[in-house]
Amino acid sequence: MSRISIEQVKHVAHLARLAITDEEAEMFTKQLDAIITFAEQLNELDTENVPPTSHVLDMKNVMREDIPTPGLPREEVLKNAPDHQDGQFRVPAIIE
Amino acid sequence: MSLFDHKISELHNMLHKKEISVSDLVNESFKRISEVEEKVQAFLTLDEENARAKAKELDEKLATEKEFGLLFGMPIGIKDNIVTKGLRTTCASKILYNFDPIYDATVMQRLHEADAITIGKLNMDEFAMGSSTENSGFQLTRNPWDLERVPGGSSGGSAAAVAAGEVPFALGSDTGGSIRQPAAFCGVVGLKPTYGRVSRFGLVAFASSLDQIGPITRTVEDNAYLLQVIAGLDPMDSTSANVDVPDYVSALTGDIKGLKIAVPKEYLGEGVSEEVRQSVLDALKVLEGLGATWEEVSLPHSKYALATYYLLSSSEASANLARFDGVRYGYRTDNAKNLIDMYKQTRSEGFGNEVKRRIMLGTFALSSGYYDAYYKKAQKVRTLIKQDFENVFEKYDVIIGPTTPTPAFKIGEKTSDPLTMYANDILTIPVNLAGVPGISVPCGFSNGLPLGLQIIGKHFDESTIYRVAHAFEQATDYHKQKPAL
Numbered sequence: 001m002s003r004i005s006i007e008q009v010k011h012v013a014h015l016a017r018l019a020i021t022d023e024e025a026e027m028f029t030k031q032l033d034a035i036i037t038f039a040e041q042l043n044e045l046d047t048e049n050v051p052p053t054s055h056v057l058d059m060k061n062v063m064r065e066d067i068p069t070p071g072l073p074r075e076e077v078l079k080n081a082p083d084h085q086d087g088q089f090r091v092p093a094i095i096e
Numbered sequence: 097m098s099l100f101d102h103k104i105s106e107l108h109n110m111l112h113k114k115e116i117s118v119s120d121l122v123n124e125s126f127k128r129i130s131e132v133e134e135k136v137q138a139f140l141t142l143d144e145e146n147a148r149a150k151a152k153e154l155d156e157k158l159a160t161e162k163e164f165g166l167l168f169g170m171p172i173g174i175k176d177n178i179v180t181k182g183l184r185t186t187c188a189s190k191i192l193y194n195f196d197p198i199y200d201a202t203v204m205q206r207l208h209e210a211d212a213i214t215i216g217k218l219n220m221d222e223f224a225m226g227s228s229t230e231n232s233g234f235q236l237t238r239n240p241w242d243l244e245r246v247p248g249g250s251s252g253g254s255a256a257a258v259a260a261g262e263v264p265f266a267l268g269s270d271t272g273g274s275i276r277q278p279a280a281f282c283g284v285v286g287l288k289p290t291y292g293r294v295s296r297f298g299l300v301a302f303a304s305s306l307d308q309i310g311p312i313t314r315t316v317e318d319n320a321y322l323l324q325v326i327a328g329l330d331p332m333d334s335t336s337a338n339v340d341v342p343d344y345v346s347a348l349t350g351d352i353k354g355l356k357i358a359v360p361k362e363y364l365g366e367g368v369s370e371e372v373r374q375s376v377l378d379a380l381k382v383l384e385g386l387g388a389t390w391e392e393v394s395l396p397h398s399k400y401a402l403a404t405y406y407l408l409s410s411s412e413a414s415a416n417l418a419r420f421d422g423v424r425y426g427y428r429t430d431n432a433k434n435l436i437d438m439y440k441q442t443r444s445e446g447f448g449n450e451v452k453r454r455i456m457l458g459t460f461a462l463s464s465g466y467y468d469a470y471y472k473k474a475q476k477v478r479t480l481i482k483q484d485f486e487n488v489f490e491k492y493d494v495i496i497g498p499t500t501p502t503p504a505f506k507i508g509e510k511t512s513d514p515l516t517m518y519a520n521d522i523l524t525i526p527v528n529l530a531g532v533p534g535i536s537v538p539c540g541f542s543n544g545l546p547l548g549l550q551i552i553g554k555h556f557d558e559s560t561i562y563r564v565a566h567a568f569e570q571a572t573d574y575h576k577q578k579p580a581l
Contacts, residue, residue: 004460016414016459017421018452019440031514032457038515039403042473045480052475053482055305055335056531057292057555062334076198080425089423094435 003036004029099124100264101578104318107264108166111158118158118169118213122151125171125215128262132581137237138247138257140176141184142216147171150213157211166321167210173257173266176217177224178309179298180204183214187300188232189222191446192426201298202333203267203309203326210325215263218253222448223417224274224302226250227520230511231450238507239281240579241545245504248278254312255282259579265313265322269299271306272405273499273524276536279312280499280548283538283577285319285565286312288524290556291531292337294323295330301416303409304335306528315575316537316566320344323558339556347559348566353387355564356492362398363497363523363550372498375540375547380496382571383564390496395484400477401526402518406454407461407474408529413451414458420446453514478529485530489554494564498523499536499548523550533558537565538574546574 009029013020020028074087083090099107099121110116126144133139154169174180177187179197181204186192200208207214221231229237229252237252239245240260247256251268255278258266268275270288279286287310294309301307311322324344330336359380364373380390422428422442429445432438447455461470488495500523510517527534532555539549549568553561569575 008460009456012456012459012463014440015463016455017418017436017439017443018447018455019437019444020452028453028456031453032460034515035406035453035457036460036470039407039470039474042400042403042407042477045397045400045477047473047476047480050476050479052472053478054475056482056529057335057337059335059337064331072198077424079198080195082422082426082428091423092432092435092438 002033003040004033098128098261100261100314103315104166104170104264104321107170108168111169118154119148119151121169121171122147122213125263128260132260133262135238135243135581136240136256136260136262137235138218138253138260138262139173139216140186140188140219140234140253143183143214147213147215154211165210167207167212167325170212170265171215171263172207172212173215173218173254173263174204175220175251175254175266175268177220177269177300178203178267179300180214180217183217185217185300186234187223188220188234189446189448189451190233190427191420191443195426199298202295202330204298206325218251218257218266220253221250222451223300223413224250224269224271225413225450225454227273227277227517228510229253230507231448233448236507239504240581241283242504245506245545246281248281248504250274251312252278255279255284255286258282258284258312258314260581261578265311265318267309268312269307269309270528271303271409272528273521275310275312276499276524276534276548276550277521279536281504281546283546283574283579284312284314285316285535285537285575286310287319287323287535287558288527288533289323289327289558290337290533292335293533293556293558294326295333295336297330297332303412304416305412306409316562316569317345317348319535320348320562337556342559344559344562347563349563350567350570352383352564352567355388355494357383357388357390358393358488358492358495359390360395360398360495360497361392362395367519367522368498368501371542372501372503372547375542376496376498376549379539379549379568382568386567386571393488393492395488395526397477397480397484398526401481401529402522404474404477404481405525405529406457406518407470408478410454410458411461411471412458414455414462417451417455450514481526482530485526485532493560495552497550499550503542503545503547527552531555533561535561535565537569539568539572540574541577
């Protein structure tokens with residue numbers, strides 16, 4: 001039984017903002033299915049009472065003094081932008 | 097004979113005695129690049145004009161100054177996922193083909209303060225996703241020991257450039273083995289520091305809970321000198337650790353009498369080639385001869401590390417790579433009807449297949465209905481893997497095994513099946529999941545291809561693994577061999 005269907009792959013691609021062709025969807029379905037099937041070996045382990053690890057070092061809520069500092073200059077920030085206008089990033093139409 | 101056959105400390109002394117100039121060092125780099133780069137293809141960008149100007153400036157300083165640091169005037173190569181102000185940084189991805197960072201990574205600031213000279217940016221698997229550098233969006237880097245083979249990855253450019261003598265040392269990054277595996281394949285020394293040891297500020301994020309920057313060098317001593325400069329707390333990275341940085345070079349005593357070594361049976365078992373196994377057993381004999389003892393142990397959850405890693409690293413990557421959307425920097429598609437379409441086309445045209453595959457795997461593992469089954473499950477297994485290491489380190493000083501299951505493989509040999517390629521990292525991935533430090537040092541050859549010995553230490557105990565690696569290096573001559581090219 002496959003773990004992920006072609007419809008699911010297309011849905012995931014949409015969520016991840018990736019345009020994929022039908023051919024690519026087929027390839028990714030096969031590959032992702034193999035990887036997910038492989039990953040299911042983790043189910044051999046009983047982890048009912050095991051806490052999850054999101055970070056290996058025992059630290060949390062690292063705080064610093066709230067001291068205002070100047071941000072990056074606007075012209076520097078816009079330097080790498082594909083398109084900008086009046087000191088702002090410009091993008092294609094949001095509403096048709 | 098190349099200047100770079102000398103250790104950094106020797107070059108430093110030669111500068112002191114005015115036997116060489118900084119310009120000589122930079123000339124050596126570019127001369128070697130002009131000789132071998134066509135074959136090796138390690139660099140994506142060269143910064144020749146600035147490097148030569150900086151060398152001139154430092155030579156003037158040299159004429160008047162008596163005291164200067166160990167890295168003063170030393171040429172260095174930088175992996176292309178570390179941002180360098182004004183110097184193109186692409187992560188070997190088309191989506192960043194034209195990106196010129198407007199600030200320096202913390203490690204770059206520290207290298208500038210130490211007056212090291214950046215020679216250029218080094219090739220890698222796109223966004224550090226890969227084990228052979230074949231996933232670069234731009235070029236194929238070749239292993240200097242055999243041009244038909246891969247240099248390893250993802251820091252393949254860094255390891256190949258050091259092995260080829262183009263730079264005396266380089267920086268790489270390691271998320272699942274990306275420093276140690278190419279170091280092993282190219283016959284050089286590569287360290288993944290403890291998670292939190294080196295600031296990640298300015299390292300383009302792949303998997304934030306696993307990524308670490310580290311040094312790739314010809315010798316263990318050089319490696320220690322480079323880590324000394326880049327290690328330490330950074331207010332710009334809240335995951336950098338507030339733990340004192342010891343003097344690493346003073347740990348290189350050569351004395352490992354009484355050292356207790358653990359050798360996990362899982363690291364010499366299934367999937368590990370006979371020649372690799374034998375080289376590790378031979379290395380253990382050398383270490384025994386120096387007064388260490390070793391015993392077989394078990395890291396029982398090792399076989400689950402690969403699956404755990406791919407779920408966690410891909411999940412983190414799917415979030416981290418959301419920023420590449422064609423709005424603020426990098427590539428933007430020419431043919432988009434509206435904003436959503438622009439995002440989709442930009443990302444599809446800009447990312448390679450391995451990156452897309454991992455973004456989709458991560459998006460799936462994090463999506464509603466699958467989160468507990470995949471992402472959270474993997475986080476729990478990560479705890480078990482981390483505990484395996486804690487248990488062993490209660491009784492032993494270091495863990496030793498091979499760095500890779502085989503020597504460098506042929507170009508194209510593993511590209512068709514992602515899982516085959518992933519399996520190459522089974523011995524390095526657990527170290528990232530546990531957050532402990534690990535080093536790869538040359539420990540032999542198989543049919544002319546270098547092999548790497550992996551030495552793993554406790555959290556923040558780079559000193560001990562350096563001490564062991566150095567003692568082993570001094571007792572052998574593998575590090576003195578150079579590829580013919």
